[in-house]
Amino acid sequence: MSSYGHPVRFGVEILGGAGAPGDAVSLAVLADQLGYDLVSFADGVEEGDADPLTLAAWSAARTSTVQVGASRLRATARPASIIARGAGSLQLLSQGRAMVMLGAGTPAVDLDAVEESVAVIRSLHDTARRSRASHSGTYHRLSGAEPGPSLEQEVPLWVHASDAAGAGLAGRVADGWTVDLAEVDLGGLETLSAVVDGAATDAGRDPREVRRAVTVTGPAALDADALVAMVVDHGMSLFVLRADGAAAGVSQMRTFIEDVAPAVRDGAERALPPGALTSRRLRRADVRARRRPDIAYDEVPEDLVEMAVEPGDAAFGKVRSTYLRGGNPGLVLRPRSEAEVADALGFARQHRHLPLGIRSGGHGISGRSTNDGGLVIDVGALDDITVLDQAARLVRIGPGARWRDVAKVLQPHGWALSSGDYGGVGVGGLATAGGIGFLNRKHGLTIDHLRAVEVVLADGTLVRASGTENSELFWAVRGAGANFGVAVAFEFVVDEVDEVGWAQLAFQAPDPAAYLEAFGRVVADLPRETTPFLILGQGMAQVMAMVDSSDPAVIISQLQPFVDIAPLVQQQVVIAPYAAVMNMFPEAPHDGRGEPASRSALVREITPGFAAASADLIRSGVSHWYQIRTVGGAVADVASDATAYAHRDTRFALTVMGGNAQRLDQWFEPVRRHSEGLYLSFESDRSPDRIADAFPPATLARLRRLKAQLDPHNLFQDNFNIAPTQDDTRSAS
Ligand SMILES: Cc1cc2nc3c(=O)[nH]c(=O)nc-3n(C[C@H](O)[C@H](O)[C@H](O)COP(=O)(O)OP(=O)(O)OC[C@H]3O[C@@H](n4cnc5c(N)ncnc54)[C@H](O)[C@@H]3O)c2cc1C
Known part of the structure; x- marks a missing residue:
């Protein structure tokens, strides 16, 4: 035989x-x-x-x-x-x-x-x-x-x-x-x-x-x-x-x-003996030779084998890294259903000694959805976008969908869901953190549209959370979701959005501090329809702004104050569907290298002190990316204890990226002194101080209590980790 x-x-x-x-x-x-x-x-x-x-x-x-x-x-x-x-x-x-x-x-x-x-x-x-x-x-x-x-x-x-x-x-x-x-x-x-x-x-x-x-x-x-x-x-x-x-x-x-x-x-x-004919795929010897000794590859659950990617597999180059971070995981599991996510988490529980990355779109700025030698659970295949209720504008979206595709599906209905500035970002990472998008001053954060979410918890249980079911989890997912499980489906009520005004304005800005202060003054009086994002560099400034109106008179009147800030060197203003703006940048396979260094600060006002510290940072050359997104408006209409995303009174979200984290911190510290918190999605420093910046004490204590209930052994810790209230260790089973 x-x-x-x-x-x-x-x-x-x-x-x-x-x-x-x-x-x-x-x-x-x-x-x-x-x-x-x-x-x-x-x-x-x-x-x-x-x-x-x-x-x-x-x-x-x-x-x-x-x-x-x-x-x-x-x-x-x-x-x-x-x-x-x-x-x-x-x-x-x-x-x-x-x-x-x-x-x-x-x-x-x-x-x-x-x-x-x-x-x-x-x-x-x-x-x-x-x-x-x-x-x-x-x-x-x-x-x-x-x-x-x-x-x-x-x-x-x-x-x-x-x-x-x-x-x-x-x-x-x-x-x-x-x-x-x-x-x-x-x-x-x-x-x-x-x-x-x-x-x-x-x-x-x-x-x-x-x-x-x-x-x-x-x-x-x-x-x-x-x-x-x-x-x-x-x-x-x-x-x-x-x-x-x-x-x-x-x-x-x-x-x-x-x-x-x-x-x-x-x-x-x-x-033949019972079970002799299995469908389990046996990889070639040259692929098996690249396996890591501390991963039980032959015990990968049957339903996950076909889509799993190991370091020697042809597809590995495609999945190893994320948009910003180079990685070399020992195994990438790619579940295609909630049940497969539960199986993947079961496998992860057997490998608590390894880093565990959860990936939806791979755009995480801290890069924790890849790692070196650990496991990655990639839910990119869960990318369905379905209209559940036309009249209520209720839409169900899988975590693996990209915001570009969400916008494309919503457009024919005359709808949009504010997400961010980049269509390639995944739904899973953004919708469990906040979602500071181009429509936020009028329509709020992405999480403010969430009505229910389905999550596979650390123990493999699938739960639904909403205002009436598992409401504490529903509260936590809206700002700190990555700590509590793997979100496998989101239900959002989306907004009616006609075509929008979309502006890209470039300015001379020889004095960054003066430019910042003037920008702050314009935003203070700006109607909610307009959400501007500012990129500031040495000698130049670029404002990208969306006006939630298709009326040229409204668009021009709301943009005009920006034009007066400084000499305008280039301008483009169009009326376009929101989906077209989300589709501006093509998506390429992720090939991040090295470790990203990004810092975030949420700021209430652009004060002279903040502007001066920012100008010093920009002039130092340690940063290649200084961006301010405006928040406030509808974001601030929501009570700060209504969701785990709590810093709702701030009106500016700053992101600064550099090549060297230490040098960046040296110049960023004076800026941080003017902040009232940070947005985790734009931060890469995972130290406890930064967690404390992201969540006010009462929010953090509440999150830690929930963490103790839902993930007491801290399976989901390779992110911005909220330690469970009770003392716990990685080694617990
Ligand atoms: C070019 C670019 C532009 C951006 N623009 C914006 C913007 O305008 N507004 C904004 O708010 N953010 C923006 N971001 C930040 C972005 O929202 C976050 O990085 C987000 O986490 C990316 O989601 P993802 O699914 O693509 O990332 P991933 O790398 O897949 O995930 C990031 C993290 O989210 C968690 N996570 C992922 N999937 C799940 C899940 N299904 N369940 C639970 N936890 C999960 C994990 O901890 C993971 O490490 C931008 C990022 C980039 C790179």
């Missing part, structure tokens, strides 16, 4: 459909409808055949679940980089359904070309590669090639081989080996299977890494007992019917999946 534990699957291999590629695609659609696991298009069977990867891409667009790919792909017939880009694009477009089977069988293809292809494709699919790819082989040469499409999951690379040399290659490097029963008999199958095992072992691999497939045709395809024997005796786990599209072929496709497949599955399950 030599089963490798892989579940039994069924596929169909379609010939290239020379002259009738549409018919080949129709067969793929039929295969999907019939419940096949795989459709592959064979390369170069007849002259004039359509390109198999193109057929696969066309089929992927018309199917929903079936895996799609190319088989017997000739590695000498096309550059490996072209295969890499085509297969990578197919993987992205089909949402992880691509596969490639390279041919090393008949007609004979030089095995070196196949081996080189595998190396080139893997290197172009490796998102952790930060330099361009090069390869200098006999068949394939690359020099400084751009990385391929940025993949979530690697494309499985199989090798089709009917002789010992090809089988050995499959064992050494491939994710799977496939053989045609028309080319070998059962004895040959056994011999070649042993070759695959031996080659895998010699290469330091586990033979179970290499999945096994047999292509069958004619009467052999109908002999369920023979196929069961291949599962049980030779570890074959994928049976691929070779179909030609003729009427008889179509009928055989039906028989194969409707009659033969269930019989083979039943027979194999009966013949």
Whole structure:
């Protein structure tokens, strides 16, 4: 008995459909409808055949679940980089359904070309590669090639081989080996299977890494007992019917999946010990070699395995870092449901000795949604945006949604939800902290629109919190949410917002202190419709302001006082949908490096002292980013004890970023003396003093009591940690 534990699957291999590629695609659609696991298009069977990867891409667009790919792909017939880009694009477009089977069988293809292809494709699919790819082989040469499409999951690379040399290659490097029963008999199958095992072992691999497939045709395809024997005796786990599209072929496709497949599955399950055929993915040895000793990778809950990313995985480069911080986590779990979030937290509880990052959009300014050597739970896949009640303007939003997408969905309804100045920011991080956006003076913070939130707590329980259910948690989530659980859904009442006035004004500002004081005076008399953000640098100032009105007269009258502050060097004022403003900056994969250094201060007035300290800081050159957002207005209408975000009387939120935290602090300290608190989302110093700045004493004491109830063992501590009231330690179970 030599089963490798892989579940039994069924596929169909379609010939290239020379002259009738549409018919080949129709067969793929039929295969999907019939419940096949795989459709592959064979390369170069007849002259004039359509390109198999193109057929696969066309089929992927018309199917929903079936895996799609190319088989017997000739590695000498096309550059490996072209295969890499085509297969990578197919993987992205089909949402992880691509596969490639390279041919090393008949007609004979030089095995070196196949081996080189595998190396080139893997290197172009490796998102952790930060330099361009090069390869200098006999068949394939690359020099400084751009990385391929940025993949979530690697494309499985199989090798089709009917002789010992090809089988050995499959064992050494491939994710799977496939053989045609028309080319070998059962004895040959056994011999070649042993070759695959031996080659895998010699290469330091586990033979179970290499999945096994047999292509069958004619009467052999109908002999369920023979196929069961291949599962049980030779570890074959994928049976691929070779179909030609003729009427008889179509009928055989039906028989194969409707009659033969269930019989083979039943027979194999009966013949093998219970649970022998698991779907658990076994990673390649080179990936396993990069595992960290203190993470129980083989105990990752079954439902999370497929989407988990380890340091050796192709997708690691895409998930390791955040927008601002470089990271190197030991494992990134990417749950797709509340239940999977609970499982991920169960796994995290078994790894309390490691840092734990919770990530939604990865824009956290302190960068705690990545780490070095720890776990990350990334809920980016929970990104649904659904209108629950049109009349009440009630909208349910997943934490992984980006504010750009939220704005886009709300726009056709004539609605908007004030969030921030950057559409790429995630909902989860911002909506658990505050949300100081371009509409805040008129409409309040993002959290002021929250009506209910669903949270998976540290113990894995899913709870709903609102004004009437778990109301203490509802209070805490609105400002300190990251300490209490993983938010998995938010319900907001959004605002009616027509098109808005959007202004970008640039000024000469040789005297930053004078500019700041004048800006403060203008804001003091500014109607709530307008929310300006100011960026101040050495000699220049930029005001970005949103006016919640589409009336040009209102927009001009509210902006005019800014124009009078200093000589205007550039201006752009447009009337546009809020969603267009949120879509101003394109989103790129996160590639933060190093540690961010950001400081926040909430200020009631721009006093001469504050302005002078700010001017000193700007002139010192320690900061590359000095930004003031205006708050107050509707934000201050909410009582300071109504939410954990408490500093509602302040009217300016300052963010300063620099390259060196120590030098930044030296110049920031005099500024801080004029502040009355800070906004956690713009701070990166996680010391207790800063927590005390963020939350007034009564708020902090209330948060600590709740923390003691909901997260007594402080699972959620790798953020701005609110220690539970009772004495506690990381080591508690
Ligand atoms: C370019 C840029 C512009 C910004 N503009 C604004 C702005 O205009 N207004 C504003 O208010 N803020 C702004 N921010 C700050 C931003 O709101 C916060 O950094 C926010 O935390 C980012 O959310 P995220 O989900 O993208 O981040 P992530 O990095 O994924 O998360 C940040 C932190 O939030 C917590 N968290 C994330 N997801 C969850 C969850 N589902 N449940 C519980 N806790 C969670 C974790 O502690 C995590 O470390 C900006 C940030 C950047 C980088």
